[in-house]
Amino acid sequence: MSKRWIGSIAALALLLASASAVAGAFSKTYERIPGWDGAQMGALVLVPQGQGAGPFPLIVMPASWSLPNLEYLGRATQLASDGYVVVSYTSRGFWDSAGQIDIAGPDTVEDVSAVIDWALAHTPANPNAIGASGISYGAGISLLAAERDPRIKAVAALSGWADLEAALYSNRTVSQQGVGLLVGAGALTGRAGPDLAQIGARVAQGDYDGAVQGFLPQAASRSPATDVAALNARGTAVLLGNAFNDGLFPPNQTIAFFNQLRGPKQLLLSQGDHATAELPGALGLPNEIYTATTRWFDRHLKQLRNGVDAEAPVRLSPRAGQWLDYPDWASVQQATTQLGLSAPAGLLSPTGGLTGGTFSGWQSRIATDVPTVADSGVVLVSGLLQGIGLPVSTSIPLVNRAGAAVWVGSPSTSTRRLAGSPSLRVTVVPSQSKVSLFAYLYRMDGLGVAQLITHAPYSLRNATPGRAVTLDWPLQAAATEIPAGQRLVLVIDTRDARYTDASEGGGTVTFTSPVAAPSVLNVPLR
Template structure:
């Protein structure tokens, strides 16, 4: 399959170039760019034509994991027609680019700088006005490259990661479905290097912890958090965008990365799953995320006075397609509604309350490894449906209380808007040394049907059994309308099909609320 990929891309690129020639606004060509080590990278190069002599701002676009350089063709064409040199290239090891997949290793990151070198030598690019942008793998690569190459003045990183460990191993919990998806896509469309081969081998043996452990020793240096000091020192303008239900790179890790930036910055969250919010924009379709990306580059590379600096630094999409704006993430989380957890009571379906009054000194236990109807859904599928207004659902009365603890809040008399990251503090006592916990927050109607708002895994590994410990679980950021007549429900169980848990059968977990650290749920409601 790989030997036909270059021919396919050449044909499509030449056809597109013919159409572009008729328009007379830019030229387009397929190039083989030699990287720093001689590795040939397949690239589409778009250069403004009949727009003056230049030099023009340059934007380099590394392709996503498993996708070729055609990924950004629609948006790249629009940018080239507006005076940008754009080089969109297939990431090392995939499709028509040679080399091996190194999971955002040093070579893949250095490729960005090599492409910049080539563009400065072969196109009318301005060395003082260079940007980098990508989706997913291209986003992470762009951020890392910007930290290591001070020539990059602006970045737009869409559906990417700032912390690779927090993405693949959130709270020490491995995303089984996420690893499977990445391994399958990489194996089908590329040539795995030693690390990915090891990850693949462990995943095939159903050893997903082993798969992640193959990457963990280098995870820190493969995430842009390791480049924060350089990004800040360079004053790099960084735009981050992600989806609330991103199944590969969850939004929480982007929040933490954003909070470490000190230069020009903006954070945007939209509804959907991994890359679903911006892929239509990459194809050139109307798209809020890509519109913001182009405006970001227009200001920081062209100097256009388009109002970007005056915009809110944090923008959260609402279900009604509007945007909520905040000065920073602290403003998003300010003045949350506080609910204390009370003891679940009842014979058949014991349920606690999300109450206003303090409640301490109680304890309530569940069995481990008991499946329930509460789960986070299927990676990519559930998040995509969420973006279409069809979130994962669960009947709260049918949640198996032997394997889950449940708390419900008061019924709201009027519509409320949840915007931000709910935060849970709870004291747990496991009977075993390792257990995974999964916390889910639902909006529940009068019939007890809950729509999933947010969730988060949390694993205790190799702890002392039967010793109480207070854990802090920050659920993923979200934005949702809770209609009048609905109420919140919190569910905690020990199994979720999306994750490779460390929960064993025949154990228990007790939840409690000591006076020194009352169990509570904080929800940023408007």
Template sequence: MRTALRTAAIGTVSAALLAGPAAAGAAAAPAPAVSPAVSPDAYGASGATGVRFVDIEGDGGTVLKANAVVPSDWDGRRRYPAIVLPTSWGLPQTEYLAQARKLADSGYVVVSYNTRGFWQSGGRVEVAGPPDVADASAVIDWTLANTPADPQRIGVAGVSYGAGISLLAAAHDKRIKAVVAMSGWADLIDSIYSGRTQHRQAVGLLGGAGYLTGRPSDEMKQILKDFLGSNLAREQQMIDWGWKRSPAAYVDRINDNGAAVMLGNAWGDTVFPPNQYASFYEKLTGPKRLEFRPGDHATPEGAGLLGLPNDVWTSAHRWFDRYLKGVDNGIDREQPVQLASRSGGAYEGYPDWKSVGATERKIALDGRKKIYANLDSGANGGTVILSSALDQFLKLPPMAVVPFLPRSFAAVWQSERYGSEQRLRGAAKLHTTVTSTKKSGTLVAYLYDVGPLGIGRLISNAPYTFHGETPGRPFNVDLELFATAYDVPAGHRLALVVDTVDPLYIEHNPSGAQLTFSSSAADPSYLSVPLRKK
């Protein structure tokens, strides 16, 4: 259903997508290599990495607060590759200062700016709308005019909100040669409305931070109200709005422009889950790299923002060195898909995303199970940001005692005990038949690693919402769980749990609703688990 709605949305917003921001389109031509309007003296004493806090005129004259950092050896004649960094949602312009200094020390001009509507920058929060994309090009214009930036070697990067804007900018501005998008989104709809289910905690967190640190636009306020209020009458408008802000809608233009794109994300990202990044990665045709690690939203690269050693930022520096400086550092010869398992161990390299879970094992979901809706069974996906961060740092994912889950509110299936370690890589897929006593409803599927004592450690989950079904008539459900990398120890088993309530999501179960899960010889229900051979 969501695919059909999205297809309709493409037609609705196609004119806006092609037009893009006028400023971005005008900025696509390379700027002439002229001397910058300022001298090295404007950045401080010679021999030190210089920093200037500046105002940059963005789209429509909006003032963007920014800082510019130049290499210490700038003598007024040299040109350097340049990197533009839009800030994350709700964070100030100093967010990237530690990394900007590191990049400048290695020979880059770096300009970081506070996205419109936040902190002291002007305008309203447009949620990566056309003015934000135009702002990125305006910042590039300013960088070329006011720093020793080389117009042929421009990169953009960002974390979270900055990552999304960076990818959108690469679709609209041909000057951008390299992108590093960390903990961002490629498909905004699939991120916050996957399975046609509102991700309540994620959107609530973003909305609250937007009001606290910024000035939301009227459009953003209306979208938040409709989304959190489950206004299905405006569902198509919400999808149009989100798809217009999705880099996936512009993937052909990104490919045509030819920027080298590196994507990084966390397995447990509760704001922008990994599946949508993997799907987008597969559609890119230029130089590309995909990295997944343990953690939650922006936690893998967080230490790097403080200037501490960090794998994500190390990869980012190598990516820019290769595609902006031309350094033969070997990153282009490595396997382009790099994964770190949540269970620990060295990074694993794959030639593409399809190879990650090349072997699939099906777990039969036999029998007929009926559950009552409207009550949390005790199985849930945890808390936004916190739960997967605890898994990252302390190996403490959300847990449930599977034998004690109430079968009246949770359907449970378990595999046999495995005699050897099972290396789960990628996205598990659920296929089942559901019969509801109501025309609408929500179910949430959880995959657990269950030890000998029955304690289940959450591996993955995903929600699914339906509307307009005929009560009493069976219908098929196909649900892809959030991708992960997890090693199930020998002697453990997998358990699939399905219930109807999770604090992470908005549920649509009418009072008194019941769901029945069934399987038949003609259409068996199963869970397909992607495995990596040893």
């Protein structure tokens, strides 16, 4: 990054900070902080003024992928005016920070500790009250740093990942839109290290599967789930926030990580897409997620008795301003209704049922690589629209039954709430060794117009053609209402523009329901 860019970012940072600051509440400076190896990190440093002698709790905020330290400026000013030392810095390899992008590798993670060292030496920060927080890339970095640095007592990780393989290669399927977005943004705003350069080269050739598969050996070392025991051993307080429709880091891998935590913890799942739920809060606007984050740090760094201890560890938001509280994730999943998949019937538009009980002995076949109007939407855009009440919609009567299997439930006799992770068990017989399947769960009105609730991909990459395979297939967590009169609809096809597709044309997939493992959909309904 040129000195001209560094100077521009510094000037803009100080201008914005001055505009939003409360006079006398804190100082703000742009600093060049040496990373663990001396590489200079561009940072905004905010220090309380006129709020006592200190020491003050410290919050370190690594910036998101492709974003500079300005990302958190609004929230940082509010924290500083409330008695926190805040260091918001651009992550290694991006914008005004030196070094190369190593995809949350050792260099990037060690930089957090180096920033803490600098803050303790140059500000009145309290060495016994240190937190780390970030969005997206900054969230994952914060968790990884907390596992390695015992000085970090509390973390607020928003729209981050816990298991990088589960996020990028969900059920052996790559989100080509998500990977393309990350690679493109990285190329525009930073300097790629070897791993990202290799991924980018393969993406440029259209080989999204190879790009991700080549990185998988590194994924475990970049995943907080790998060393969750370190957080548990120290009792680190961890708040996790995620969006139900996160197109980069879907919520189920975050939920699995949350379930492994043994210290103080809270999980917030809300509507929206990647980072859309909390980004307004980072800018300083009123925001439920960042309000919870600030209260989390007040409790675990300032030791304030502010009621956080009495709050539910699991909170789900079906819509803005409404939260459903649960003591743990098992309680979320407790009210599960099992719906059996019955044989699709009908000459022109074969459709099966979703009803109580189980059904076996039937078969239904679709062709592979046939487009249908069932789709998960566009990364970032569709989830953002869903967050403001405009979910992905389609017409179930128009779903091409040549390329999709469809099951429709009975009309709901009253308004029901779906909250949790639906799951599907279905037996398939592929005619090819490689096939990608995409399951969509909708709620449909009386006119056949359906709104997407959740979805998940599943790819078979080494199947034996003609041999039955029973899939235990979790769909991503969701929270919504099923109005009276509406029906649940399950659609499974073999193409989705969001994902890479292992399927080839000319093949078939036969759905069946053997007696030993009847095909069922489990839905957390209340």
